[in-house]
Amino acid sequence: MSPPSLQERFAPHSRCFGCGPANAQGLRLASHVQGDLVTASWQPDDRHQAFPGMLNGGIIGTLLDCHGNWSAAWHLMQAGGLDRPPCTVTAEYAVKLLRPTPLDQPLELTARIVAASTDRATVEAELVSAGKVRATCRGLFVAVRPGHPAYHQW
Amino acid sequence: MSPPSLQERFAPHSRCFGCGPANAQGLRLASHVQGDLVTASWQPDDRHQAFPGMLNGGIIGTLLDCHGNWSAAWHLMQAGGLDRPPCTVTAEYAVKLLRPTPLDQPLELTARIVAASTDRATVEAELVSAGKVRATCRGLFVAVRPGHPAYHQW
DSSP states (O other): OOOOOHHHHHOTTOOOTTTOTTOTTSOOOOOEEETTEEEEEEOOOGGGEEETTEEOHHHHHHHHHHHHHHHHHHHHHHHHTOSSOOOEEEEEEEEEEOSOOBSSSOEEEEEEEEEEOSSEEEEEEEEEETTEEEEEEEEEEEEOOTTSTTTTOO | OOOOOHHHHHOTTOOOTTTOTTOTTSOOOOOEEETTEEEEEEOOOGGGEEETTEEOHHHHHHHHHHHHHHHHHHHHHHHHTOSSOOOEEEEEEEEEEOSOOBSSSOEEEEEEEEEEOSSEEEEEEEEEETTEEEEEEEEEEEEOOTTSTTTTOO
16 A cells, blocks of 8 residues: 555545546556655556557656646645645746657656745656656746635635 | 647548547647647647636647647657658646636647657747737657557557
8 A cells, every 4th residue: 555645635626637536537646745846656547548558648648747836836845844735837838748658558647846946836847658758847836825716716 | 720739640540639630538639740840739628628618728738738748759760861750758848827728719730840859849829819929838858769658559
């Protein structure tokens, strides 16, 4: 048994398509803190293909976006001495697809914070499958304030 | 009855998660040529949420990625005088999420070519919902050669 993911700890009822534990039709990404990194493993499914045998690039972006967002939220929680993560949203993310990602292999995500202030963090992440980096992502994630539609929606 | 989409015309058996007509569990984006633009309409579903009422940013990226890729493929087909589009793949895409996108409204995508050579095109696209631009995307799409895993996979 692995320990609960960040999503299971802090947003168990979320139905986010990418990472909501309560969305049975979603990707259910589960992110874990490992020192200064946030990591995740995920098994693609045939429905997520771009073409036979290879993973869709939009699904890759979805995984990296959610994983980056949780990495930012965790960082802001730790840096701010909070007892739970702030509600962060994605301002932007950029994905580079370096080579095809196989559907029949588990993939590993790793994210790290590369810049941050009190309410936002820039995260760089990569996707490794079958021993090779397949994709990278850089995203900016921002904690929203009361009044934003996402505030306290987790 | 609308005319067949680019996907229906040229890749009716595709099971791409974002735009494959034959993937019943995918998004089934349908892109149409309108002069120099490529457009699409799409209705979000509750399973695609980020949080209640709002669309997930990864789904937004998936739509803009597939739509951009088909826009590039169509452009390269026309520019090259080909009888069908080349197999193009995404090299990179960057998404800016300007404001939340409602789940209960149809959304409209528009894409245009901003740079191209014989085997690649850069596409800028935007997503409008309820009268406001919600997201923009810039992507680079490349026609693959024989031997690439994506070649003739549509």
